[in-house]
Amino acid sequence: MAGENFTRKFRIVVILFLGFLCLQFSSCAVNPVTGKKEIIFFSEESEIKLGQQTDQEIRAQFGVYEDSRLTNYLQRVGQALVPHTHRPHLNYQFTILNVPLINAFAVPGGYIYVTRGLLAALNSEAELALVLGHELGHINARHSVKKLSQVMIVQIGLAVAGALSETMAKISGLAGIGLQLLFLKYSRDDERQADELGILYARQSGYNPEKMISFFTTLEKLGDLSGGHQLPGFLSTHPLTSERIQRAKSLLHPEDSKLKIGYSSYLQQLDKLIFGEDPRYGFVEGNTFYHPHFRLQISFPAQWKIVKQPKQVSFTAPDQQAGFIIQGEESTANLEAYAQQKAAQLEQGIVISQGTENLNGVISFQQTIKLTTSENSTIILRQNFVRQDRFIFTLSAVAEEDKYPGYQDDFQFITFSFRRLTDSRYLNRQPRRLVLIKANGHSSLRQIFQKANTPHSLWEKLAIMNAITLDEKPPRGRLIKLVK
Secondary structure (H helix, E strand, O other): OHHHHHHHHHHHHHHHHHHHHHHHOOOEEEOOOOOOEEEOOOOHHHHHHHHHHHHHHHHHHHOEOOOHHHHHHHHHHHHHHHHHOOOOOOOOEEEEEOOOOOOEEEEOOOEEEEEHHHHHHOOOHHHHHHHHHHHHHHHHOOHHHHHHHHHHHHHHHOOOOOHHHHHHHHHHOOOOHHHHHHHOOOOHHHHHHHHHHHHHHHHHOOEOOOHHHHHHHHHHHHOOOOOOEOOOOHHHHOOOOHHHHHHHHHOOOHHHHHOEOOHHHHHHHHOOOEEOOOHHHOEEEOOEEEEOOOOEEEEOOOOOEEEEEOOEEEEEOOOOOEEEEEEEEEOOOOHHHHHHHHHHOOOOEEEEEEEEEEEOOEEEEEEEEEEEOOOOOEEEEEEEEEEEOOEEEEEEEEEEOOOHHHHHHHHHHHHOOOEEOOOHHHHOOOOEEEEEEEOOOOOOHHHHHHHOOOOHHHHHHHHHHOOOOOOOOOOOOOEEEEEO
């Protein structure tokens, strides 16, 4: 208890000291939206550089959805909002991530991302404009860099990451400062301000801001749905409360109803959009993970948690005391040189053994490294590097030194289950896609789904995504989202 009191007092002293510095020097910046001074340790130039670096990391970690028509449409809607923002001089970029869960987020410097899962859940151009306007609000009010400055203050007094999670983040590429912002919640005040700015920007761009409420309703019904992905869901980082919804309603004007909604112009863009998981980039059956694009398969122990990303997959023990990461990268380097290069990137690491190892008839290069973390914990990292076609795969087993022996059998099981995928039943899996049909005005949504042979397990979710109930009859000519 005494230690906790000391930590709290230390943090208070640090914050007061930084406040004093803010008054004396340049740590305080003027918020572009409010005009008030705030403790922010990033100039606009450094904010832009952080955004550029984070953009590269996000694209590598989560993957970009390759659809030039849909991307150009997103850019057109986003850029239409920019002149009405408080920082129109920034070079704003709008990107679709190849992620099925529902989310949108912004990073410093003008980078805004929406997932294909979010696009599938929206029903109008106005809803899209409001989502983009909300994220523009976070950038214009500098919420991200303010949040990052607050995290830096907290970490002066108290480290928040455990030894294992710190090492896993470094190995998987999630240790970057900018990427850490994706996992931090905005405050209620920040969310309210971003809602206000989103409504303002959308209204000034000619979009009906009433559609923010319909988006909130969809979110409430669909829930967070972020399981099995490294990226958190929208509700995890954008807390939605009844008070926030009521406040958004209070910002609406009677004349808003005359502004653009754009149902059909938006929905037409969604035709053939990948829906749900894309099996070409990894799927699980039983206790085996299959990756058709990389042409590999690997098994994992029961009860271990799996998280998939485009170029890597990670497994975590049930007690979260051990982890295993598989990464693929195009490279022409020989295995030993590649391993040495990766080892050199790990700070405070000592190679304690290395050499070739036979992995199911394929020669791999094995390296065991002892790492010292920022908390002075000792971590054992054992890696196998194996070439398959133009890729080098890195198989990383990691646990604290005293716990590593207890997971030795699990690590061996995972490592030696790695093999080339050759079975066409798994290699040729294709994703489901959204298709659009026009309602005839006579059939209920339930009847439309039945006639189209839509999987029954998707009916409830698709009803929410179409913003009507299963027993409602959509009007003649209305575009309906189906999955095939």
